[in-house]
Every structure is written in structure tokens, then in C-alpha cells.
Amino acid sequence: xALAVIxxxxxxxxxxxxxxxxxxxxxxxxxxxxxxKGLSQFVFNLAIPSMLxxxxxxxxxxxxxxxxxxxxxFGAAALTWALAASATRWLLRRPAADGASIAMSSMxxxxxxxxxxxxxxxxxxxxxxxxxxxxxxxxPLLWLLATAHMEVADTEGDVRPLTMLTHLVQDLxxxxxxxxxxxxxxxxxxxxxxxxxxxxxxxxLGEAGVPGAxxxxxxxxxxxxxxxxxxxxxxINVLKLAAMPVFAWVLAGPVFALDRVDAGVxxxxxxxxxxxxxxxxxxRYQRAAxxxxxxxxxxxxxxxxxxxxxxxxxxxGP
Numbered sequence: 001x002a003l004a005v006i007x008x009x010x011x012x013x014x015x016x017x018x019x020x021x022x023x024x025x026x027x028x029x030x031x032x033x034x035x036x037k038g039l040s041q042f043v044f045n046l047a048i049p050s051m052l053x054x055x056x057x058x059x060x061x062x063x064x065x066x067x068x069x070x071x072x073x074f075g076a077a078a079l080t081w082a083l084a085a086s087a088t089r090w091l092l093r094r095p096a097a098d099g100a101s102i103a104m105s106s107m108x109x110x111x112x113x114x115x116x117x118x119x120x121x122x123x124x125x126x127x128x129x130x131x132x133x134x135x136x137x138x139x140p141l142l143w144l145l146a147t148a149h150m151e152v153a154d155t156e157g158d159v160r161p162l163t164m165l166t167h168l169v170q171d172l173x174x175x176x177x178x179x180x181x182x183x184x185x186x187x188x189x190x191x192x193x194x195x196x197x198x199x200x201x202x203x204x205l206g207e208a209g210v211p212g213a214x215x216x217x218x219x220x221x222x223x224x225x226x227x228x229x230x231x232x233x234x235x236i237n238v239l240k241l242a243a244m245p246v247f248a249w250v251l252a253g254p255v256f257a258l259d260r261v262d263a264g265v266x267x268x269x270x271x272x273x274x275x276x277x278x279x280x281x282x283x284r285y286q287r288a289a290x291x292x293x294x295x296x297x298x299x300x301x302x303x304x305x306x307x308x309x310x311x312x313x314x315x316x317g318p
Contacts, residue, residue: 008315011121012308015114018211019300020301035220043212048112049180051206052135055128057194062101062151066133068256073134074141075264076247080107080239082144090236094232094288101282102232105292106239108142109272111135112177113217113305117210119268123310130265134317136181137203137278150285215299224297225290232291236274237299241306245271264314271310273299309311 010096019243026032031039086105088094093100109115112135187194194202226233246272274295282292 008308009311011118011306011311011315015117015121015214016304018112018214019218020219022215025215026219026222030095030223031219036216036222039212039219040216043209043216044112045176047205047209047212048116049176050202050208052132052177052195053180054199054202054206055125055185055186056132056181057179057187057192058199059132059184059188061129061185061188062133066130066262067132068258069133069262069266070137071257072248072258072263073269074252076266076270077107077142077250079247080244081149084239085149087239092229092232092235095153097150097153097285098288100146100153101278101288101292102147102236102287104142104146104281105236105274105278105288105295108146108242108275108278109240109244110127110217110275110296110300111269111272113213113273113275114300115269117214118272118307118311119265120210122268122315123264126261127265130262132181132184134265134269136178136185139175140178143277143281146281150287181297221297223301224279224293224318226294226298227290232288233294235300236291236295237302240274240295240299240301241243241271245310252291267312268307268314271303271307273303 022031025038059276059293081103084106085099088099088102089096092098092102116131116135119131165201248267249263252258252266258266276296279289279292282289
């Protein structure tokens with residue numbers, strides 16, 4: 001038992017320690033806002049894209065599309081979305097247009113900054129392929145769904161699909177992580193070799209990605225506040241930290257019978273707290289922005305407990 005607890009702490013404690021270090025450095029002013037912006041740009045524009053490109057360019061890709069992996073994760077997201085939209089109208093008694101932001105906050109997890117480090121720490125390099133396959137369509141699909149939801153709710157059904165797709169393509173064309181993933185997949189499918197110098201360079205940049213992302217996450221938390229209506233905040237966190245991972249557990253296991261690593265990555269990603277993109281979405285439409293901000297801050301704190309319990313189950317369960 002003691003050895004199991006130590007093993008769990010070895011995985012989880014360094015992750016949240018780096019988040020705490022980043023938060024402390026930002027809150028105390030030890031690192032300035034300029035440093036925060038610079039670190040975030042380095043992580044998202046260079047380090048994480050390099051890591052994902054390298055892993056995909058050298059990975060053993062599945063022979064066929066991973067429909068089960070995607071269906072398990074995004075099926076859990078869809079169920080969570082439906083619950084959040086229903087709760088917005090019938091439990092929280094908020095306008096239907098708030099439902100898109102509340103649903104986004106309830107199922108858009110911090111899979112890059114927190115999910116990737118935890119999945120790699122729990123399952124090792126075996127998790128690299130399912131991580132990349134989920135991250136590749138995570139933001140595009142969920143942003144498209146959220147935008148469509150908002151368009152329907154806010155314009156009474158007058159949806160403009162061409163406008164939505166145009167905005168989505170523009171966002172993707174500027175996203176280094178998505179571009180790196182697809183470039184890595186293309187490189188692997190073409191069978192091109194990676195010269196030793198290039199591979200070593202990518203590996204070094206990638207090694208900076210995980211700790212850099214965690215410190216950047218801690219720094220970013222100084223900009224979020226636990227605010228918003230308490231019932232809304234509670235609903236978001238219950239759905240995000242409890243309901244969505246349970247849905248993912250059922251779909252990844254009994255329904256689609258994924259292997260241990262794929263199922264573990266799906267469940268772990270589903271259990272991630274609300275990501276900053278949910279706050280950006282809420283701010284963009286000025287709907288439930290305070291609650292989204294509070295969900296990012298409070299969810300990340302609560303995740304230190306919920307994720308520790310989940311890692312114990314995934315790493316040492318039957």
C-alpha cells in the first residue's frame with residue numbers, strides 16, 4: 001500500500017508542484033506578465049509542437065482510423081454537453097444562450113497543459129499516439145460544436161455554417177499544435193526519415209514542453225478568479241470532474257473495449273479540469289464568462305485530488 005501511494009505521488013505531485021511554482025512566481029511578481037506571455041508563447045509555439053511532431057513522425061500509427069478511441073472520448077463529451085445544456089435551462093434557470101458557454105466549460109478540459117504531462121507520466125511513451133490522435137481533433141471539433149450551439153441559441157436558429165467553418169479554418173491555420181500534429185502524421189505516412197541532428201533538436205525542445213506548460217499553467221491561473229454564480233460553478237465542476245470521466249470510463253471499457261492505455265488516456269483526458277479555451281469562448285460571446293473563469297481556477301485546484309484518485313485507479317487498479 002505504501003509503495004502504491006509513493007508511486008502515485010511520484011506521478012502526480014511533481015505535476016501539481018510545477019503548477020504551484022508557476023502560480024507562486026506569478027502571484028508574487030517574481031515573474032512578470034511579460035515573462036508569463038513569453039513562456040506561454042515558447043511552450044505553445046515551439047516546445048509542445050516540437051514534441052508532438054517528433055512523436056507522430058516516429059510513432060507506429062494505427063492501420064485504420066481509431067473510431068473507438070474518438071467515439072469514447074467525444075461520446076462522453078457529447079453526453080456531458082447535453083447534461084450541461086439541460087441543466088442551464090431547467091436547473092440553473094439561465095438563458096439558453098448561456099448554455100453554450102456553460103457546456104463548453106463543462107467538457108473542454110485542459111488536455112494540453114495538464115492532460116499530456118499526466119498521461120505520459122502514468123502510461124509512458126505508449127500514450128503518445130492516443131494523446132496525439134485526441135489532441136488533433138479536440139479543439140477543432142469542440143469549438144465547432146460550441147459555435148454552432150451559440151449560433152442556434154443566440155440567433156434563434158439562423159445558423160451561418162459558412163461563417164462558422166471560415167472562422168474554424170482560420171483558427172486552425174494559426175494553431176501551431178494542430179499544424180505540428182498533422183505535419184508529423186504526414187511525415188510518418190510518407191516514410192521520411194528524421195536526420196539525427198533534427199531528431200535530437202526536436203527531442204530537446206520537446207523535453208522543455210511538459211515542465212514549461214505546467215509552469216505556464218500556474219502563471220496563467222493568476223488571471224482567473226473563483227467567481228460567478230455558485231450553482232453554475234458547482235454544476236460545471238461536477239460535470240467536468242465527475243460526470244464526464246464516468247461517461248468516458250463506461251464508453252472506453254464496456255462499450256468500445258479499448259486497450260488499457262487507450263482507455264486510460266481517454267478517461268484521464270475526460271477528467272481534466274476546465275481549460276482556458278472555455279473562458280476564451282465565454283469571453284468572446286460575453287456569456288457566463290465569470291463562471292468559466294471560476295471553473296478554470298477552482299477546477300484546477302480540485303483536480304489535484306480527483307486526478308490523484310483517478311491515477312491510482314488507472315495505474316494500480318485491476
